[in-house]
Amino acid sequence: MAWFKRDTRRRATAATIAGAAAGVALALLGMGTFATHAAAAGSLGSAAAQSGRYFGTAVPTAKLGDPAYSTILDREFGMITPENEMKWDTTEPSRGSFNFGPADQIVSHAAAHGQKMRGHTLVWYQQLPGWVSGLSASDLQSAMDNHITQEMTHFKGKIYAWDVVNEAFADDGSGQHRSSPFQDKLGNGFIEHAFRTARSVDANAKLCYNDYNIENWTDAKTQGVYNMVKDFKSRGVPIDCVGFQSHFGAGGPPSSFQTTLSNFAALGVDVQITELDIAQAPASAYANTVNACLHVARCTGITVWGIRDSDSWRSGDNPLLFDSSGNPKPAYTSVLNALNAATGTTTGGTTDGGTTSGTTNGGTTSGTTSGTTDGGTTSGTTDGGSSTGGAGGGACTATYSTTNSWSGGYQGEVKITAGSAAISGWTVRWTLSGGQSITQVWNGTLTTSGSTTTVANASYNGSLQPAASTTFGFLANGSPSTPSLTCTGS
Ligand code: G3I
16 A cells, blocks of 8 residues: 555645645735745644644544555644544443553554544543443442543543543523533532542643534523633633534634634633534635634644544535545645644734643542542541521522541532422521631632621522532631531522
């Protein structure tokens, strides 16, 4: 097959040079002046690298042995996302029995070819093995913690960024979380819990939330995710990046896409395009998508979801940059030109300039049900303090546990569970003991009056289905004690 490799490379190079030359010529015409331009890079990965970004693709293990495929992969792409091999149904098909073999093959390939890896994905409601949905809430919590811990530990040091939680928000215009085994049994707090657990396992990998249909700024789903990230950043929940899958129709990205990327980046997270494909692959739609990223300083990379049209999960749409024979399509040229034109011209428009959240939030796995093996700092939990209220609304129960304590302070968690009826809001009230004072609350809104402490739901975790749960946490001065809690639902 050596001839084929050479032939493929020659055709790609010819297209590259022609396209790049056209791009430079257009740029010069547009500027109405003459200028020198750095030599255009000849591959997507090297062109993106000129502005400090990566260009990646999704890869299934089964294709690595196809020389036509791997030739393009290794020539063009500097980042790899396993298409399915790091998902739960492959990595933990039965409880506690882990299979990292297929993903290991991709990681080895990447290491041998100087490519980086995105980890996809630790917590997702799809491609879940059947045993997960049969678990009780407490079992599911410990299974989720253990899954995150085992998988991240296995790949530690080899993953640039993890999609810690994937597709947790609903498509129904509510801006709320979608129903899933995690949501329904663990409540809204499962996302925060997953990120805190992930950070406790690996302090260096970037931790991302990843979703689709969050590219249009005004969409309720976009706003829901934005509010979650804003809340996480304000409370120090460890999140470093947001992935915008970008599975587009033939019209390409919404006109607000750059605004969306910029607004998220301004929260202090990196943003990345993580699964790009566009029906019929119009060259202009691809260029618009890439330029939206290039115009945002914290948009750190772009991944397309497959190489050739025949490799795509939506192959009927011919949505990728290479045709089924491996020839670069017009969209390839437009992307390459856009990347080359951006050399040294990254502008941004973000005002964040912030650093990713620190690692001091790690190791605080909470509650008595986690059972993780991550060596975190969970200690001496004290359960109790359960109480039921419900005047004028649905009933709820609140249960307290101390999740950590030290000399002069402690961390508590309160789990709220709806009764047999759904509730749309909750309030938990208790009286602090002498010497206790609360310094920080997350996943709730604090009001204090003397020693009376009231925590109401946050904007995103008030609605609970019958018997569903959520949690809030707090940091306090003083010594822990088991409070008598009153929970009121509305
Ligand atoms: O491997 C089995 C094979 O043994 C079996 O014979 C065959 C029969 O259907 O199925 C094969 O598994 C398929 C798997 O892809 C590997 O090809 C599954 O059925 C199929 O459902 C699975 O589809 C994947 C899909 O996620 C699952 O939801 C796609 O390849 C993958 O591209 C897609 O990727 C997702 C991202 O992870 C998240 N965002 C959306 C994106 C597109 O759906």
